[in-house]
Amino acid sequence: MDDRLQKLLRTALFGARQRYHLPLRAYMDLTIRRMHAIFDAGLINNDMWLGQPDASHFRDLCERIGLIGAYDYALYSSLVDHMIAANALLTQGSPEQVARYRDEVTQMHAVYAFGCTEIASGTDVRNLKTTVTYDPERHCLVLDSPCAEACKYWIGNSLHAAQVVMVLARLLVDSQDQGHHWFRVVIRDQENGPLRPGLKVIACDPKGGIHANEVGALRFCQMQLGTDALLQRYARFTANGQFISDLPKGERFINALETFLQERLLLMAASRHGAGLCAYLTYRFGRHRLLAVGPLLGNPLFRQRLYNAQLKALALKYLEQAILTRFEAQWPHTEQRKALHILAALSKCVGTWMGLEVIAQCRELCGSQGFHHYNQIVTLRMDLEISITFAGDNSVMAYQVIKDALARPRFDHIPPCNLGQQIEQTIVQECRPGNDFSHRQAVGLAYARALDLIIQAAESARLQPPILHDLTHVFVAYLHHWGLLASPAEQRPSAARLAQLAAWLKPPSVLVNAPIAKADYIHQFTRALYREQ
Structure with missing residues (x-):
């Protein structure tokens, strides 16, 4: 750190x-x-x-x-x-x-907000209704939310602090829709100051988590902007009001969405670290929670359940490493952006699904202590719940992955070389007759491709074969329909194996402030009642 x-x-x-x-x-x-x-x-x-x-x-x-x-x-x-x-x-x-x-x-001299999603379409931004109309008489732009469905909703930082909102809207010039464009819109002259004319903002609270994010709903009411509010890398207005775009109309939407690619990797990063922290806290709790026969960690069923969560957290670490390596290598090559888009979608959906699953398992393993906010786990579970929707719904991300797999099958001419690749090939062959897929197949293919990347990364890191075997088989829950079967012998990890994984997942000490991480957690919670002892 x-x-x-x-x-x-x-x-x-x-x-x-x-x-x-x-x-x-x-x-x-x-x-x-x-x-x-x-x-x-x-x-x-x-x-x-x-x-x-x-x-x-x-x-x-x-x-x-x-x-x-x-x-x-x-x-x-x-x-x-x-x-x-x-x-x-x-x-x-x-x-x-x-x-x-x-x-x-x-340097964040001004706080920015990201004005993309609308209440009716959510992350389906292709169907935005917010408009920016060019007014030739005044040589200006007019930003408008023409109906309730066009309200910009779930806009973080916008409620009080943000001075600038980057707004994605349809540009109308001479009654012609010129497609999606970005606009830099100043909404306050100073942080926490009054709104500029032409804008109304209300809170999206109460929300189910991330309570401190100033999430607002924005209605633009014929807000007047200068033509320089249009971001002009690919489009601009001349001094006499002529609109010029360097991109064909059909390319403008995809080009406008480039910002989502790297954002989705940041979601994986937070999910991976959150899962690792919760798995570590649960291990510590298992050491400190005393039963009649000794520590909870001595219970083989507890070890079995915790081991499953640890392996998933470890899998996320390898998945993130594999995807980051490919992004770093391929980003300079613009012809690889489609492949990176699919990797980002995969990272986002599998990363946040599995991360939340680990956190939920840890909450349950810690019993009532897992439900106390000071012990961090339930707080992370509540806050990360939104991660399956941020930056694209997870199911939609999985659909994008399988559509790409059907359009560009990877194993028609080369044989698969690991379990993840074999299952991807099987699912593609299942879907090929009608060139269609079910939700179950889409999710399965996303997990299969993730497993492929995880196996490659783990093998490169020389992960011990027994642990790699166990790690692979935590994917049985997602991939058993396509032949990934549970081991004949149930996983029965030793306390030493759990200690080894806990060491690998151990977060920086500054992040560990849960009472259950220490042996005196009972005294921490009851000290006010027993001060005399």
């Missing part, structure tokens, strides 16, 4: 339990102050994204943002909302626009 991040998380500003005792607005304001502190320390920023000046540190970015997600997912999501908005600016803006606003976004 980066020493600067560790030092920052140990300051009073980042006291881990403040969130449970603050009014909601105070917790929101604290989160924004923490965001500024992280940016001021230079720990993360958009210059570290692939394609940007410090792209060599992209893996560091993923590691740090993932650790922040394990610390407080509401803080993580607020940071990501700012960064994906910034990425839209940096990838869609003209060189002049990027030069003008780079410091503002990379």
Whole structure:
């Protein structure tokens, strides 16, 4: 863990339990102050994204943002909302626009919001109803939410703090729909200041988690913008009002969505670290929870259940490594973007599904202690619940993966060389007669392709064959329909094996503040009742 991040998380500003005792607005304001502190320390920023000046540190970015997600997912999501908005600016803006606003976004001199999703269409952004109309008489743009369905909804950071919203909308010129474009829209002149004219904002609360993320619903009411609000890398207006685009109309939508690719890897990072933290806390609880016959960890059924969760958390670590390696190698080659889009979709759906599954298992394994917020696990479970919807619904991500597998079958001319590849080939052959698929087949193929990447990464890391065998077979729950069967002998891990995996998954100590991580957890919870003893 980066020493600067560790030092920052140990300051009073980042006291881990403040969130449970603050009014909601105070917790929101604290989160924004923490965001500024992280940016001021230079720990993360958009210059570290692939394609940007410090792209060599992209893996560091993923590691740090993932650790922040394990610390407080509401803080993580607020940071990501700012960064994906910034990425839209940096990838869609003209060189002049990027030069003008780079410091503002990379150093967070202004908080940004990402104005993409609408209440009616959610992450199906192809069907956006928000419009920006060119007014030739005033040589300006008019941003409008023409109906309730067009309301920008679930817009992080927008409720109080954000000064700028990056808005994805349809551009109308001379009554012609010119497709999806990005617009930089200033909504406040200062952080937490009053709204500019032409905009209404309400809260999306109460929500089921990430309470400190200032999620708002935005209605634009004929808001007037200068023509320079249009991001101009690929499109612009001339001085006499002529609209020019460098992209054919059919390419504008896909081009506008480039920002989602790297965002989906950040979701995997937070899920992986959150799962690893919960698996480690559960192991510690198993050591400290005393039964009549000794520690809970001595119970073979408890060990069996915990081992399953540990293996899934370990699988996520290998999956993330495999996908990051491919992104780093292939990002400079634009012809590989389609393949990277599929990898990002795979990372997002399998990463967040499995991460939440691990956290749920750990919550149950820790019994009532797993339900206490101070023990971190239930908090992560609540907050990460939204991760299956962020940046594209997981089912839709799995559908994209299987569509690509059917369009570009990988094993028609080369034989599969591991279990994941064999099962992918089987599912593709099943779907081929009608060139159609079921939800079960789509999810199965996503897990099969993930298993392929995990096996390759684990073998490259020289993972011990018995552990690799056990890791492979945690996928039985997802892939048994296609021949992955449970081992004839049930997994009966020893306490030493669990200790080995716990050491591999051990998070930085600054993230571990749950009472159950220590042997005196009972005294921590009851001290106020037994002060005299």
